[in-house]
Amino acid sequence: MKDKILTMLESMASHGTAPEEGCSLFGVGYDDAFSRLQKVYLKRRFDRGASAEKFVVGPFGSGKSHFLHHLMEIARGENCVTAKVLLNKDVDFTQNLVVFKEVAKEIRLPHSNQHGIGSMIQGIVENIKSQSDNPYTGDLLLKGWISGLEQVDFRLTAYGKMLREACSAYLDDNRDRFDRLCQWLGGEMDNRELCKELQLSPVTAAEKNLQAKRAMFSLFQFVKHAGYQGTVVCFDEAEQGFAVDKKKMERIHSMLMANINSIVELNQGSVLLVYALTPDVVSKMDAFAALQQRIADPAPNEGFFDGNTFAPLIDLTKRSDMLEDLREIGEKLVQLMYEHFEEEMPVKRQTALERVRDRALRIVEQDLSSSTRRTMVKEVCTMLLRMYDDADEVAAAQDSEEDEV
Incomplete structure (x- = not known):
């Protein structure tokens, strides 16, 4: 487990991207969302053989991949089969056979x-x-x-x-x-x-x-x-696969609408299809009325983060308190590190938590974009790894600061 955690932190320190495995170890701010999805879809609706689609929306760096990875980990814990497909430019979404081949290649038992x-x-x-x-x-x-x-x-x-x-x-x-x-x-x-x-x-x-x-x-x-309980298929980086000309985009919109209709009617399928999209891609759907009506919230203040679990759009930008989100991200990473490496860490856990809170405040003051989540992950992982790798140097600096005080 220790090697897995270090590898995961090193990857996030470099790029700030979510690891394929381990996201559930430090779930960042979406506990209620996952609890509702688990109860309503992975359990209740899957028990009845019902299926659905969701669209996770957010700009680059807002945590879409982390959300998908965490959801798939929860799904595997519920005895669901999972598949993650990267809808990059090499995957033509208008060709169902191409998409199916990717799903079949990535499918995985729990x-x-x-x-x-x-x-x-x-x-x-x-x-x-x-x-x-x-x-x-x-x-x-x-x-x-x-x-x-x-x-x-x-x-x-x-x-x-x-x-x-x-x-x-x-x-x-x-x-x-x-x-x-x-x-x-x-x-x-x-x-x-x-x-x-x-x-x-x-x-x-x-x-x-x-x-x-x-x-x-x-x-x-x-x-x-x-x-098995059901299947969860996550399509990540869909904004790349959807970066096409107008004519092809219209075809994609038409296929998405058809998929929603056929998924709902699928007998004993128990599948949840989840697409990660940027806001600009979703805004283009507004021009396709038949699709827009199917994915829109039913009324103002009736979105997913308002408590409506059935809302197709899960808009990560609708989180209200960015500072609290960043603090929670950092604190969970610190707790994960200290749970497994407390003896090797040169500073007390409380000191590391205080530094995380200071970083969260600074990042929010400098940048209000949704990519602050990725920035926070990179900074905190880097801080923790430097403490771990340079423990003697950090401890000496800590002693020097205390002597001056």
Whole structure:
């Protein structure tokens, strides 16, 4: 754990960006937000098989990535499958098959560090096999479950058949066939050679978007059918993928609206799709009335941070007390460091906390932009690491100050 914490702090000291793992160790100011999302979506709505979309809004440096990472950690704690996709310029959001391939590549079971649809299927098969103490009974249970996959009402009918064959291939230790089936299940549905081998018709250009959407929804249904609570997919850096010309932007808006409609209607999907967006991208949605009406708050003072958990927009700029936010960020980082390294730290915990509060006040006085959160993270992590790395020097300076007093 100590090495993990030091690595995490070093990364944040350099760039101020949220680590992939560990954000829940020092959740910064959104405890109530996560508690509500956990209760309403990850538990209550997922229990009913319901799905939804959220849009986390904030300028660069406002903590969007941290919010997504923390949410995914909470989701994994609730036995949810997760995936984080970077919607950079290399990912064309108007191409559903491209997006689906990224989701399938990044999907991850809650108690595993492995990503990808192959690892997911292996984990699911092994999990079902382990549900019986009797090997014979466990084998019968697993084979019955696998044979029933083709009978599940997946949005893409062929997906159930290929899932059944992939699970059987893994069980039979036919690695080559398993890998080929996972290629198709992961989005290689337009690969003519692969489809010929699997005795399937390749997806045509005209039907790619529709079939890819159905495949992605089928993936979410499979996760639920396998006994997991649901799936949380986070799309980070979406402002890069959405930095396109007007015509393509209109298509993205249309697809987002269609996704909202189809996600709501998805039966037994239990998926939460979360997009991280900058305010300028959200403002462009105002020009697309049908989409704007779906994501807008229902009334003034009825936004997410007003207590309306169902509001689609989670606007991180709506936090009221920036100074208190920065203090909380710094204090939690100090508490994390001292919880694990108190004996190695050359100054008392209270002294470090006082320095953090001074830094928070100075940063707010110098800069009122939302990027102050990133600045605060970088400064506090740097301060703590310098104390840890140069303990003797810091202690000597501390003694000198006390002597002068």
